[in-house]
Amino acid sequence: MPTTQSPVLPDHILGAVLFLAQKQLLEKDSTRKRLEFRVYDFKLQDIFKTLQKTHPILNAFVFTDHGPEPYSPALEESVSRLQLSGLIGRENPDYEVVFVQQTAGRFYEQVLHKELADNLADLTNVASQFLEMIEVV
């Protein structure tokens, strides 16, 4: 059947941004064990919409051009799928804090590092700006 494979899945881009943000955070603060940040989904949508303006690598997250606020279903789905695949987590009981799981590091080293090698500099830049826009806890 005439099917095609996406060059890079949006999940992988989000996974790489979160892992690289964690890496930068831990380099700055060695007392931390992982990246934990408080974020609502609508805030995350806002953040990625803003970052997308200067980083075409994020164009995999297509945003709707109608409605009262930015919304990318691909981003929403990627968050869910990264949780399903065990790369990020949220803690009970309020689920407000998102954290990066250890497995994200392994997946990054084994798959993403090679797959996204050409975009690594840009993704590192995205991660750095992302880190400034979130509420790290």
Next chain:
Amino acid sequence: MDDSARPNLRERVNAFVKWLFTGFDPLPPRDSKVFNDALLGNLFFARHEVAVIDCPVLQRLRRIKQTGLVHYVYPSATHTRFEHSLGAAALSERCFDALLSRADIEGTRLGATTTGSDSDLAHLRMAALLHDVGHGLCSHASEQIYKLLTDMREFEKDYPGNQPGEILSHLIVESPTFQDFFQEHVVRRCQARLDLKVISKLILGQHEDKNRYFLANIVSSAYDCDKLDYIARDSYYCGLALTVDLPRFYSMISTAEYNDHKVLVLRSYVPLEQILFSKMTLYGSVYHHQKVKCLDSMLRSIVGHIADNAGQASFPVREHEAVSFNDPVHYLYATDEDFFGQIDGFGDEYVKEMLARFRNRDLFVRCLEISRSTVRNWKDGRQGYIDMNKDPIQLAAVEAEIKKRLPEGEQGKCNKDDIRLSVPGLPPISGNALIQTKAGGEIRHVEEYFPVRAWTDAYAHNKWHSYVYAPRSIADSVRDAAISVIAERFQMDIDVARSNQSCHR
């Protein structure tokens, strides 16, 4: 045919609509009609709506079951997209009326017209009526297959936020052939001055007038008329006692200004919780039931086989050009009735045998379960495995590898389409809803009150199961081969005893 010579998706959809309307030359409806619906009671439709209901685009939905292949598991679930469409139209009006009442109580103006055939209400009802005309063979079961086809993926980029079926509905409504029909039979003969552009946008959840954006929310949002109808209807026909308290819901909706848009808001998040809980239950018990996933996989076997052997196995629905399921539009030509009624299996022995399996409910069996309860190192991550849900090439490669690793004697006993790996996605739950507890008050996102999305994700993750299916005669060999392939490719430590227990083997 090379790709440059191939008509584009819009043109192919128009060719399909043209084919549907071949020989259709109706008299205008004499009057309005009342339909007696098992779920919602008497539903009234105006004369111009009857003209659309009677046309082939809507009538075709009588031959497509609302819940695809679910009726093999829940025998009463034989309801169709047709009655759901009527229900959605009726519920869209009930939402609209509720907003009018709320505006009246609160001393505000809704700012939408209610009377006359060109009113906002008339557009809303028509959009709800037509919202599902893009559904094809077995509804969402085939949508999961054709959404991965190349040109659907390309086309989807222009429609972020819309499911492939919605996009096809939009393209059907915008097709020149349907526009001609609409102009003649609805606008001219029934004197209904509806704007088809507005209707086709509403189907996508859009409205160009920001002051009327709430109309788009009624057709497509976290609590739209589609969900209100299908949650009630699917649970009713499956015999599941799920409740969506519709009168309570209507009393809790209103409109508000938000970022220059007039949007639908909830006065309380409780009705939304009820809708989401019911929807999650339906996914767990019905849409993602292991036997339903098995049936979906068997459907994939048939259409995949036809697509790969288009010369010998094709669906003879059109003159000169057969349907071979390598085009999203082909799934529109084939309705459930037409497809499963092909006793001779489209001239192909494998398809004939598979259709006989459906007729006799002789289903594949579960050979292996991949889930948090059967994979010992589940916490080590499974991104590569989950990716297969979006990556048909890798999925096919894994299925082929499993077949390759069968013992030599077993390989000849099965077709390449007999081994199916089902890697379901997550239910498309959007908790994107706005709450305004009192008129004029602050508008907040529902997740600021309750972590709707994280909660539904947690529920879905714990219910998530992936299975390997195959005919019973080769199940043990397929299980062993699948364990070897999956363990090697995805570094999964599979607890075979637990998988066997769960697969009842």
